[in-house]
Each structure stands twice: as structure tokens, then as C-alpha cells.
Amino acid sequence: MDNTDTPVTVIGLGLMGRALAGAFLKAGHPTTVWNRTSSKADPLVADGARLASSVGDALKTGGLTIICVTDYEAVRELLGASDAGLDGATLINLTSGSSGQARETARWAERRGARYLDGAVMAIPSAIGTDEAVILHSGAQADFEAHRPTLDALGTVTYLGADHGLASLYDVAGLAMMWSVLNAWLQGTALLRTAGVDAATYATFARQMAAGVADWLPGYAEQIDKGAFPAEVSAMETDARAMAHLIEESEAVGVNAELPKLIKSMADRSIAAGHGKEQYPVLIEEFSKPGNDH
């Protein structure tokens, strides 16, 4: 069968679901759609999609079923209703949720005879169908590989591993990186604006800095995997002195110092735990435990 002949079903036609269905239609796949409010399907039907009369009807199409709804509760409610016909279906759940929910839902779906992959869309709806849309998948590799040619219509699709929780974990971890780079940039922008430097000027420097530090990560990861943190570059106690400068400077020029203080408080705890002569990645020990709450 030619790739584009594979029938695809999309359940849930929010902004993201409509983008997913649109990308499948554009790639030539016979596409069935379903949404609680069926009018959301109108533009897709105009583009050639078939509107299913029920979730059960949508699942009967065979091929691949993508579900992208509000939350995991909605997934179970929709798919568990009456005779939704999960037996023999292949489901890819792109709904946002936790790793625990992904694993539970995988077992729930498998008990009902379905093949189940969990996924996370690291993209905005308008990027779907382009290489910029990164879509993460976890679950049985054979199921991923079997449908990869179809999934390719959505963007850059990636397989993470058999544990169904991985897509959710990578998703939130990646978002933590996104917000952290943005927040550090905003902290720097706020600092530099007090000296009349515009955001565009500082952004060039911040971009180089972020990309430069990103390049250290594989090397630093080796220290974590070995569990040994020799101070090859710098020791935590030296870093902590520079962190104090960051806090003092932020306070002196009247910008927010919460991020600088969080950075230093975690380092201080690591030093108090005896790691002052070790290198930054030793902080993994602080990040790996629940820690103090604000």
C-alpha cells in the first residue's frame, strides 16, 4: 500500500487536532474526523475529510487513530464509551498529560485490545506539517515504525523508547529548557535595559551564550552518568561567589532577583551538603529530590 493510501482518523478537533487532520489531508491520506461539536469539522470536510457519526464509527475506519483532546480523562471517557471498538485499533494519544497518565492509559487501552503509542507535540498548531514541528512518541517501537511513514506527514517525528511515559517526560523537560532560556534572557534584558541597552542588542549576546552552554551538556552529562564531578572547569564554591554578584547587581539596579536567588539557593544547598569543591553537574543531587518548597 502506498503511504498516502493509509486511512487515518483524528479524534478531537481543537486547534491542534484540526492542524493534524489538515496535514494528513494535505498528504493525501483518507482522513476521518470526529469532534464532540461536529461543526468544528466543517472546514476539514470541505477539504475532503469524512465526518464520523460517533467515536465508534471513527475507530472502525481501521488504519491509525490519533486522539488529541483536553486531557486524559476525556480520552478514557470518549474511547471507553459503550462499544467504541478499541480491539484491533492502533491509537496514538497526543493529548497533554503526565507520564503516569500515559502509562495507565497504555495499559487501559492494551487491555481493550488496542495498540497504543503516547505522544507529545512540541509545536504550535500552525507549524504542524513542517519540519519544525517535533512530535515525540513512546511505546512499542514496532508500532511506531509501522506508522512512521504516515506520521511523517505531521513533522519531525521521533521515537523515544518503549516506556509510554517518555513522551510526556521529554515534553515537560523540553519546556523547562524553553522557559529557562527565555527567563534568563529576560533577566539579562532587564539588567541591560537599566543601562540603556535595547533588547535586540542584548539578544545577540544571549543567543550566543545559550548556544555555547548548550554545547557543554553532553560533556557534563558524562559526569552525571559516572557519578563523579571533578572541578575540571570550576568549583561550586567559586560559582556561588559569582551568583552572589548576580543577585547584588540585580538588586542594585532594581530588577527582579528571584531567579538569581533560586540559582544561588540550590548551589548553596549543594555546598552545604559538602559539594563545594565539585563541579556544577553535582547539583543533579539537589534537582533529584523534592527539596524545599516556597
Add this chain to the structure above:
Amino acid sequence: MDNTDTPVTVIGLGLMGRALAGAFLKAGHPTTVWNRTSSKADPLVADGARLASSVGDALKTGGLTIICVTDYEAVRELLGASDAGLDGATLINLTSGSSGQARETARWAERRGARYLDGAVMAIPSAIGTDEAVILHSGAQADFEAHRPTLDALGTVTYLGADHGLASLYDVAGLAMMWSVLNAWLQGTALLRTAGVDAATYATFARQMAAGVADWLPGYAEQIDKGAFPAEVSAMETDARAMAHLIEESEAVGVNAELPKLIKSMADRSIAAGHGKEQYPVLIEEFSKPGNDH
């Protein structure tokens, strides 16, 4: 005069000072050094440096004087003592400190007849003399340009602007980016390790994510410089829901949630201030004010 004939003086022979003096010697500059504990100069003297008998003697050499000591107080104490002979000297102060201290020290030195540049070394001592060592300078551009050929011996030298405080501000802003990328990577590593993913595997993903987000900064900076934050990519209130997922996931798998909570608390404040429908860079308003303390 050939560049490498320019005499250079280095005051302060800690780890960094010794690295700076070593790089000048290696580039062929007649190099004078001074340190409170003169024995620190021994290896440099063995390599051809001249040991000055006092700070005043060191300054008499002419050419360029680099000072790199513990703090700005030590700078003023050393250079201000008796007849240190600042009149006519060109000083580059690479001591760590705040933008306020840099500006004050510039005025102090200029009142004594010196040309003064403030600088910040964004490198570890062992990188000095290589392109990887980024050294930031602020002050009169003519003074920087006059000595740039000499400074090139130290690494990648950069001029930021006439405001003497800029080198310190860029320095701490860059460090905030460094620690933020590292902390976000550690947060993700801690999350993924709960699913048995090793640090090296996750580092590849984290590196791509950090570099990818870094590429957005110039575009986001335009929003700040225009003061308009249309939600072209995503609105703050959508981001806040994903931030809640990050917190829930961190808590569910038992890793530290302080960084996720700080991320969300700043976003929540921005939303409470009426920016829920705007895009992430609107958070500059929160970063630009002192804000709540922990």
C-alpha cells in the same frame, strides 16, 4: 611599533592574573608583573617577566596596565596608595564587581589622570589565550581600539560601549543564562532519570532544545523593543497550563519542583496583571521590577 613590542603590566597574580600575564608573555610582549605575595610571580619571571618592586614601579612601565584582583576595594587600595602614578596610565580593570563599582572606579581613575576601561573575563584561566576566552570591555572606544592589538593576545575581545558598567552587566547576565541552561538541563535530567534514561541520552535532546530556543531571542527582542506583545506563537495563559503540567510531573516523580514553580509564579503574576492573552516576552515587565522576595 610592532604589536608585540607594546609593554604590558599585570597587577594581581591570582589564577586569572597569572593566565593573563602568561598569555602576554607568550605573545612576546615585554611583561611586568606585581603581586602582594611576590613568590606567585616566580614562574612568570622564569618565563621572562619583570617583577616590579611596587605598584608604583609597575605603573611606570607605561603601555597598558591590567589589574585583576579580589575586588574593587583592593583595586582602589592598591592603585590609590601613595604615589602610584596613575596620571597618564591606561588601566583595564578585569576584577569582578558590579556595574556601579565599575562606573565609580572609572570616575576615580579618571580624576587621577588615568584612562580607564572596565572589563569582564567570561572564561576560566586555562582558556586564556585561546579564542574561547571571551573578554568584554566597556569605556572609551578610542582607548579600547588603541590597545585592541595587545588585548587580542588574551582571547576573543569585545567592546560593548562607553558606559563603564556594561562589562559587569553583560557578565552577570551571561552567567544567568549559563546557570539557567544548566539548571533546566538538570531539571530535565532528573525527570528523565526517573524513567531510567541516562544523562547522556537526554543531553542530546536538551542541547537541541536550548539552541533552538536561543534562535528565537532576536525575534522576541523585537517585541520588547516595540513594547507590543501579540500572541503570534502562544499566549501566556496557554503557557501557564503547560507550566502546571511541569510542576505536577516533577512532584509526581519526586524531583525538585522549585524551578518549575518559579517559572509559573512569574507567569501567573503577569497573567494577574492582565497579560494572559499576550506573548511570553511580556514577562519583561515582571523581570524589570524588584518583585516578591522569597
